[in-house]
Amino acid sequence: MKSEPLFLKIAFPTFLISLFFISVIYFQVMQERKNNQNFQINQVKHQVALLKYIVEDELNSVEQDLILLSNESVFTQYLAQSTESAQAAIELSWQNMLAAHSNIQQIRFIDRSGIEQIRVERHRLTQQIVTSDDKQNKLNRNYVQAGFELVDRDIMTSEFDLNKEFGVIERPLNPTIRFIKRFDKAGEQSGILVINYSSSALFDELDTLINHRVSILNSQGYYLQNNDVSKNWGWLLNRTDANLAKESPQLWQTISQLTDSTTHFDDNTVYGKIKLDTEKEKSEYPTLLYTYSLTDNITEASSINQTLIALIVISIVLFLGTMLAVYLSLKNLAIQRDIAATANQNAQRALEAKSTFLANMSHEIRTPLNGIMGFFQLLELESLNKKQHEFAQNGLKSTRLLSQIVNDILDYSKLEANKVTLQKSVFSLEMMINDIGSLMSSSLNEKRLELWLDIDQNMNMNMNILGDETRLRQVLINLVSNAIKFTDEGFVKIKLTQTALSDDHMTVKFEVSDSGIGINQEQQSRIFESFEQANMNTTKKYGGTGLGLNICQSILLLMGSSLAVSSEPMVGSTFWFELNFKKADSENLHLSNSTTQYVNEHLLKQQNILFYSENAIGKDIFDHICDNFKWQCLHASSTDQVLTILDESISNEDHPTINVVVVDKYEINDSTWDELRLIKQQITSDDGPLIYLMCTLSSDLSSELEDYQQVLIDGYFIKPITPSNFYEEIASQLLDKYDNQPAAGHIQYDFSQLHILLVEDNFINQEVARNMLENLHIKVSIVEDGQQAVETLTAQPHEFDIIFMDMQMPVMDGIAATKFIRHTLNLTDVPIIAMTANAMVSDQKTCRDAGMNDHLAKPFDLDMLTEIIIANLPNA
Known part of the structure; x- marks a missing residue:
């Protein structure tokens, strides 16, 4: 009996302690379960929002195309009088539409009898756009009958289904949605205009972006997108059991009665309705439903029971329980560390892929660009009249601008990571503004805009200043280009004002004004963000990526300034910023002293x-x-x-x-x-x-x-x-009347004794470099790859004064050839200069490590070529 109170004394506290630990762990498990469930629910909400945005954007775009086609003059003429010439004009217009929109499969006009009168389509296998003479009777199709029930010029969008030809489902499966507009006006031909839009790419994109556990259903409960692809399109593929109403009648009854678009959930499933919004008042898109199973991501009951048993042991043996808890915590931390390491590796791989893509793109663009710039440079040396000379100059300036844009593309990832550094040099503000004005006036095309430069009379424009001229040009050209693009009539003005002046520094305010479409207050708050433009209509009408102003703002922040805007819709806009420059020692003297x-x-x-x-x-x-x-x-x-x-x-x-x-x-x-x-x-x-x-x-x-x-x-x-x-x-x-005007003095170099070996596989770049070098009176020998260069130098080791070497060539590339020349042929004195479209900093290091003396990136001009020759000839 005495052992009984002792047992109770021991058992009761032990029971309480065990109960305490079990309660704590139990509530922790329940809380984790709830947090996990909330996380999944929020994830589904984001996925559904993304799905809604993608589908709405795609359908709105096709609906706009339907409206565009229906309002074309050739179509309205056809409705009024269906002549052969009117039909031919429509077919040509529709062919252009299909050529511009790869996801549009067919455009048809079906008359009141249900027979196709005009049919332009894209062949699924060959992608060839053809006008079909095989007109089908579509009167028995649901979407045709529904289209004839529309009010004149109203728009209807069909449900998603699979495309059928002659009553047979097309193979491979082609998910299709149809956009229909009815025409029924006295004195005009009656019928419906139908766009067959292939949504294969849309569903592929959703499959990539949306979690595979999210199932998308139509209003009848059939699956459009499911992790089990055999369930998709069941009502069309004789799989009537693949329907949520049959698989889960209670859940289907709940979903089918939903009237709002909010996300609902119970213990096992997240579900809801997606109402796709259209930009037109009299059209309506199909309603989509979705489900997501929560049970797949929640810890199984057996695992929870095992954890509870382990926790009971922990509550009895506190020390061992504590050690086990520490172990479990450390194990969880290790798992999170491994997940983070994997994510970091994926990010690094993505960054490497991006860098490789940018490098390859840069090389592919620079190679033909070098030919364009070179031939413009050579054209300037020909006997031209004044206007032809201006054309050549503007062409050369444009290619140089394109070269700068290529450099900007390479720097964009650095700009995102705040790794771009400013390259300061001495330059003339006046010459830069003159160049920008000339370049922008040539970009007006036939836009009759007044382009003005307004320069503060107090500014000393002859003064050289210290700054990053390339980046400043980029900002100003971007702002002026935007002003021209968004201004149809009126003016564009570049204004420079000196706002402060000291012995060593000068502060200049740059303003770009226009009389264009303007920007409202709400749009002004976000136009400096990446991929942003004022609105969707602006993007469609004027194009562009929405990156320009963001890049300008980032560059100006690096310069210690920022871009500001004031604007009023339909009145115009003014963008401005201020920069402080250090004065340079010299001034630009355009004329001799006398x-x-x-x-x-x-x-x-x-x-x-x-x-x-x-x-x-x-x-x-x-x-x-x-x-x-x-x-x-x-x-x-x-x-x-x-x-x-x-x-x-x-x-x-x-x-x-x-x-x-x-x-x-x-x-x-x-x-x-x-x-x-x-x-x-x-x-x-x-x-x-x-x-x-x-x-x-x-x-x-x-x-x-x-x-x-x-x-x-x-x-x-x-x-x-x-x-x-x-x-x-x-x-x-x-x-002209000053007969004794002295000639401007400049240094002359005699290159007539030089013999240069050009190693280049591209014929266009061979011609450009050869003509430039011969223009400098230099003897040139050309070989097409590194192996030929090695053979030539083996036979004539001391014949050449300089070697220009491309990096990427067949047989033997420039890096391997340079190493062979330096180490095997032991030719260490002859300068080897990389002449290549590989312009990355890493490429320059690779060239120098191989034994090259210098690096000339394509595209280049005659001045750059001359400078690099002089720099690599000690006796120049």
Whole structure:
């Protein structure tokens, strides 16, 4: 009996302790189970939101295509009168639509009898787009009957099903959804317009992005997307048992009665309805349902029981239980560590794949780009007229810009990782702005926009500054390109203002303004984010990735600045930023000292400019230009005013003598030349004012002006114009009379004794490099791979002064050939320069490690080629 109280004393506390531990563990397991369930539910919500977004976006795009086709003039003409020519025009238009949209399989017009009248389709196997003469009667198809029940010009979207041809399901299976629009107007042909949209790619994309445990069903409970593919499309493939209503009647009854689009769940299943939203009020997309089983991801009951038994032992043997708990915790941490390590390895592999892709893309683009840039460079050296020379220059500038874009693509991943570093160098702000203005004016095409450069008269544009010119160009070109793209009429203006000045530094505010479509307040808050544009319509109309402004903002943040915007819809936008530059020691002297003295004596005295323009912005900017040189600018807004001012200038001694007349015209036509003829007739003296014509597009002037037109003007300007452009053009008129003008001195190098071996397998790049080198009077020998280079150098080891070596070549690549030349042939003195499209930093290191002296990345120009030759010849 005495043992009984002792037993109770021991058993009761032991029981309480055991109960405490079991309770704690039990509630912990239940909490983990609940957390796991909540995690899965939230995951399903995100998956469903992603599914809804993808499907809606795809269906809205096809619906827009249907509306576009139905509103085409050729189709409306066909409805009014179904002639053969109208039908042929429609077939051609539909073929273009199929060519542009790979997922559209068929476009058909079915008349009221159910017979196809026009049918353009894509062959599933060959992908050939054809106009089918095999017209089928589709009257018995559900979607056709439903289409004829529509109201005139209403739109209907069918349920997802499989495409059938002549009543037989097409193989391989082709998931299809149809977009239908009815036409039934008095005096017009009645029928329905049908787009067969192949949703195979859509379902493949969903299969990739959506968790495989998420099942997608139609409104009848049949599976459209299931982990068990044998259940898909059951009602069409004679698998009527593959239906949620038969598999789980209670769950189906619950799902089928849902009226909202929220996510529902019980202990075993997450389910809900997806209502796809359309952009049109009178159309409706099919309703989708989804289910997700929670039981697959929850720990099995047997495992829980084993854990509880182990915990009972732990509660009895506290020490062992504690050690076991520590062990389990450490094991869980090890599992998480392994998961993290695996994820990190996957991320590294993805990063390596991305780097490899960028490197390959860079190489493939640089190789043909080198040919384009090289031939433009060589074209500039030919005898061309002024306009042809401008075309060649602009082509060369464009290829250089494209080369910069390729570099930007390579740097984009670094920009994301904040690894881009600024490359500061001395450059001329004036020359950069002039280049941007010239490049942007050539990109206007036929857009008749006024492109202006407005430069603060207080700025010393001759001053060199220290900064990253390439990145600054990239930002400004991006902003101006956007302004031109989003402005259909009006103006685009680049404005530079000096906001601060010290002995060593200068702060400049850059503004790019336009009179374009503008941006509302809500859109302004997100346009600097990646892949963002103002709205979907903007993306469709103007294109673009939405990365430009984000890259500009990232670059400016590296420069210690930021991009800001002010805008009003349908009025215009202004983007601006400020940068602080360190002054460089030298200034840009465009003219020799004696020439400068001569020009100053004749031009920097008081000049009177008569500016004839109807453009208010142009008047203000031209005032600023004249203010730079302390010249007086008089304005006229009509030909009569010009003639009156010129008459007073000639007859009235108190009136300022007009030295230059500038006629600014929005568009050049016959009336322009008539006005210039009247102005020219007013000037009777040989010492009369110069007459210049300013126009918006270079295409307004023929490459060679007619004789009578050349007599009427002394020159012309293509907008935009800078103070230096204007000054130097006027100065050139006096310099023609300055017979003793000294020639600008520059160093001349004699390359006529050089013999260069070019190792290059690409014929175009051979021609470019050979012509450039021969233009420098250099003897060139060409071989097509590294093996031929080795054989040539074995036979003539001391014949060549420099070797230009491509990296990627057949037979033997440039790296292997360089190692052979250095180590086996023991030719260590001859400079070997990589001339390659492999432009990554790692490629440059590989070349130097192999024994190369320098690296010249494609594309390159004649100046770059000359500089690298000089740099690698000690006696140059």
